[in-house]
Amino acid sequence: MPRAPFQVLVVPFRRVGEQSEFAVLRRTDMDVWQVVAGGGEDDESPAQAAAREAHAELGLCRSVPLYPLQSTASIPARFFVAHSSWPAGTYVVPEYSFAIDLTEAEIKVSHEHTEAQWLDYQAAHDVLQFDSNRTALGELHERLLASDLPLPVD
Numbered sequence: 001m002p003r004a005p006f007q008v009l010v011v012p013f014r015r016v017g018e019q020s021e022f023a024v025l026r027r028t029d030m031d032v033w034q035v036v037a038g039g040g041e042d043d044e045s046p047a048q049a050a051a052r053e054a055h056a057e058l059g060l061c062r063s064v065p066l067y068p069l070q071s072t073a074s075i076p077a078r079f080f081v082a083h084s085s086w087p088a089g090t091y092v093v094p095e096y097s098f099a100i101d102l103t104e105a106e107i108k109v110s111h112e113h114t115e116a117q118w119l120d121y122q123a124a125h126d127v128l129q130f131d132s133n134r135t136a137l138g139e140l141h142e143r144l145l146a147s148d149l150p151l152p153v154d
Contacts, residue, residue, distance in 0.1 A: 003082035004040030007075055007095040008050040009133060010066070011035045011140050012058060014103040014118065020144045022124040022137060023102065025057065025113040032129035035136065036100075039080070046096040047153040054100050058116075059108030064100055065152040071097040071139045073132035097136035099149070 012023035012035065024033045038053035040046065051066050074092040077083040083090065109116045119127070121141045128134050143149050 002042060002085065003080065004042065004044060004049070005077065005083075005086045005090050005093045006040050006046060006049070007037065007093055008040065008046050008053060009035055009037050009071075009095060009097045009136050010050050010054045011069070011097070011099045011133075011136050012054070012102050012107070013099060013140060013144065014101070014105075019120065020141070021118040021120060022140070023058075023107060023116050023118055024124050024127055025109060026115045028112055028114050030129075033127040034129055035133050037133075039082075047098070050096070050098040050100075051153075054098075057110045057112055058100075058102070058105075059110060060102075060105060062105070064102060064105050067099045067101070067149050067152050069097040069099055069136055069139050069143075069150075071132070071136040073097075073135070075132075095132055097132070097139070098153075099136075099140045099143075 014021050036054050036057045040049040073095040077090045
């Protein structure tokens with residue numbers, strides 16, 4: 001399937017009593033910690049791509065709530081193999097962020113990652129490699145503290 005010119009992030013979280021934990025994944029190819037990340041395919045919306053990527057990378061066997069976040073970033077198009085197939089003048093691609101509630105779900109990492117770990121906010125923030133991951137994590141953390149998650153996407 002053709003790669004669409006956008007990227008998604010999905011920050012997995014779970015509630016443990018009154019606290020929240022966040023899943024971070026160690027990438028196989030770059031040996032860095034990140035949240036779920038991937039690109040859109042064909043005519044997918046960012047929310048559809050986020051749901052597909054989360055299910056694939058986390059081995060989810062059932063539907064779980066996916067929440068849109070306000071955090072966005074831009075990534076140079078040259079970082080993507082597919083950039084030569086995108087419209088002329090595509091120099092950056094947007095990265096949209098989401099959160100996924102895994103309080104009642106188990107994860108099984110895909111071949112894209114060597115391991116996953118559940119961490120509190122500060123520990124997750126400290127190990128994440130990319131600024132956009134830390135920004136989305138920070139927004140989600142603040143929303144959880146304020147009990148202000150947006151409505152889940154369908």
